[in-house]
Amino acid sequence: MDTDQIILNTKSFVQDxxxxxxxxxxxxxxxxxxxxxxxxxxxEEADALIVQLSSLLHDIADSKxxxxxxxxxxxxxxxxxxxxxxxxxxIDHVINIIKNVSYKGGHNTSSFHSVELDIVQDxxxxxxxxxxxxxxxxxxxxxxxxxxxxxxxxxxxxxxKKEYKKSNSPTINHFYEKLLLLKDKINTKSALKIxxxxxxxxxxxxxxxxxxxDGHL
Numbered sequence: 001m002d003t004d005q006i007i008l009n010t011k012s013f014v015q016d017x018x019x020x021x022x023x024x025x026x027x028x029x030x031x032x033x034x035x036x037x038x039x040x041x042x043x044e045e046a047d048a049l050i051v052q053l054s055s056l057l058h059d060i061a062d063s064k065x066x067x068x069x070x071x072x073x074x075x076x077x078x079x080x081x082x083x084x085x086x087x088x089x090x091i092d093h094v095i096n097i098i099k100n101v102s103y104k105g106g107h108n109t110s111s112f113h114s115v116e117l118d119i120v121q122d123x124x125x126x127x128x129x130x131x132x133x134x135x136x137x138x139x140x141x142x143x144x145x146x147x148x149x150x151x152x153x154x155x156x157x158x159x160x161k162k163e164y165k166k167s168n169s170p171t172i173n174h175f176y177e178k179l180l181l182l183k184d185k186i187n188t189k190s191a192l193k194i195x196x197x198x199x200x201x202x203x204x205x206x207x208x209x210x211x212x213x214d215g216h217l
Contacts, residue, residue: 001085003049006049006053006084007052010056010080014030014060015027017076023136023139023143024136024143025059029059029127029136030056030059032127032132033058033120033124034052036124036126036191037051037055037119037120040119040191041119042190044118044119045115046115047090047116050090051116053086054094054097054098054116054117057073057077057098058101058120060073060098070099073098074095074098074099077098096117100112101120101121101124102124118187119188122188122191125182125195126194128182130197130198131198133179133202138171140171141170146168146169147170147171148170148171148172149170149172149213153173155175155177156173156177180202183195183196
């Protein structure tokens with residue numbers, strides 16, 4: 001099977017698999033990450049097939065929606081890629097990226113590194129910040145029925161991976177526990193330029209949010 005057909009099949013598979021997903025982790029999230037990855041790929045020397053497959057499959061079964069089980073996504077992705085007769089070494093690389101792409105509260109300590117992982121990780125992180133990132137954050141907070149903001153519940157820094165995954169703190173806290181930290185964790189120069197602009201937008205948004213909250217009309 002040629003590369004273009006594998007990508008088409010992967011898009012169809014993911015779109016069908018995520019048709020009922022939460023709005024911040026649905027097919028449109030995948031498509032944005034895929035397009036981000038293609039943009040970053042223009043400035044990096046990397047295996048395009050690995051980047052495309054990884055970006056399309058990175059959230060095929062997000063552990064947040066499977067009782068924290070991080071093994072489901074890689075397993076679903078591997079079974080699919082094997083069904084497409086993708087070469088074993090490419091499958092292994094894609095699975096390693098899926099296992100390591102997520103933020104995990106900043107506690108990702110894997111020894112696996114590759115430029116393809118850097119690209120997909122940056123592509124995913126770009127979708128977590130800026131205007132889309134804000135929308136996704138409040139969508140997920142509503143999905144979990146978290147309060148929007150509570151001045152008496154401060155953000156928690158240095159959370160453990162378990163605490164981060166189980167957190168039901170106000171949605172605004174997530175800006176300080178993750179979103180505002182992502183700019184300094186970007187791997188590639190092309191993604192950093194985008195991240196800086198989106199980061200500034202979030203800072204402006206928070207300033208406006210607090211002004212309105214405090215009644216400064």
